[in-house]
Amino acid sequence: MRLSATLMLVAMAVVFAIAFPRQDLHPAWGYVRAFAEAGMIGGLADWFAVTALFRHPLGLPIPHTAIIPRNKDRIADTMADFLRRNFLTPHVVARRLQDMNLAAALGRFLVERRSSDAELGRIRSGAVQLLVDLLEALDPERLGLQVKAGLAAQARKLEVSPLLGRMLAGAMQDGRHRPVIDALVRWAGLTLEGNEELVREMIRARANAVLRWTGLDDRLSSSVLDGLYRLLAEILVDPQHPLRGRMEEGLAKLAANLQTDPVVRAKVERAKLDLLANPALGDWWMGVWERIRHGMIAAARDPDSALDGQLGAALRELGEKLQSDPALQAQINRLARRTLVGVAQRYGEQIVRLVSETVKRWDAQTITDRIENAVGRDLQFIRINGTLVGGLVGVALHAITQLF
Incomplete structure (x- = not known):
């Protein structure tokens, strides 16, 4: 998209170079010249504006450019404050969870597991791979002893x-x-x-x-x-x-x-x-732990097989109970709200501090690249739209000057 926006700006320059010496041959060439000229101006202005957010245009230390790298610490504090005020205060968490029926949602997930897998396939596959990698990476003997x-x-x-x-x-x-x-x-x-x-x-x-x-x-x-x-x-x-x-x-x-x-x-x-x-009990436990670990890895790699049979039937029965029993839903939802509110109250400040300190530790190039990639194609659409809108404004101004 960056290349497309740049090529459009180059195209405006080429059209302007062609139309400028011919503008007296026919009135239409004047409109073409006005469109290309204003398009170049709009494209250059928006290129400067977009570039100034992340770096110095052409490497020149122009004032009020490279805004994000120069203000990354302030951005980190602002992000942390935004999370704190809008997501991680106890009353905000309680208010957002008040109308959410977490128990019923869990019940639907357990009952309609296959359709939920299609909707959440990417999330599940990523979580499964993370769990498998974690279980295989950990030292089994050390973890078992712990x-x-x-x-x-x-x-x-x-x-x-x-x-x-x-x-x-x-x-x-x-x-x-x-x-x-x-x-x-x-x-x-x-x-x-x-x-x-x-x-x-x-x-x-x-x-x-x-x-x-x-x-x-x-x-x-x-x-x-x-x-x-x-x-x-x-x-x-x-x-x-x-x-x-x-x-x-x-x-x-x-x-x-x-x-x-x-x-x-x-x-x-x-x-x-x-x-x-008794050392024999320790040896027995290590054998049990290895079977548990290998079973967890196998279940994570093939969750559909793991959830078949009696385990799958029990989970589906639990899901149906969660969907049909209002009293059970109320108890689980109340427990979930209290748990999440407690987490927000005890650890909310630590979470936002982690966000702030992590962003502050990034160097200027890292934060620039990550924010620019997060915003993505829309940054270049600003340049493209600026080129096109500038051209249309140029045509309109040319037309007004011709009429009056």
């Missing part, structure tokens, strides 16, 4: 015994402990079945010589095993079996002790600390 240290520090602060007690008590109130008891009974039966010979040997070893001599030790061991199998079967099929009740009483007592007994709580705390200090 995450592990952070989790371990939080785990040390958290007393898990009361939490486990409340979880167990809540599970028993809802009856969710019964499948666990059934699973334990089945496990005991399978363990007994897999170790029958060991049980028989233990009974034989404890039987006296008379029982072994008469062969009654085999009958005794078979009777013991049959009795144990029958007992486990009765516990499994009878919800009111006394031993099942004893097990539930034991679980209830354990839930209470986990919450109130200092000795039990201290034992659980020591076990937690021993577990955290």
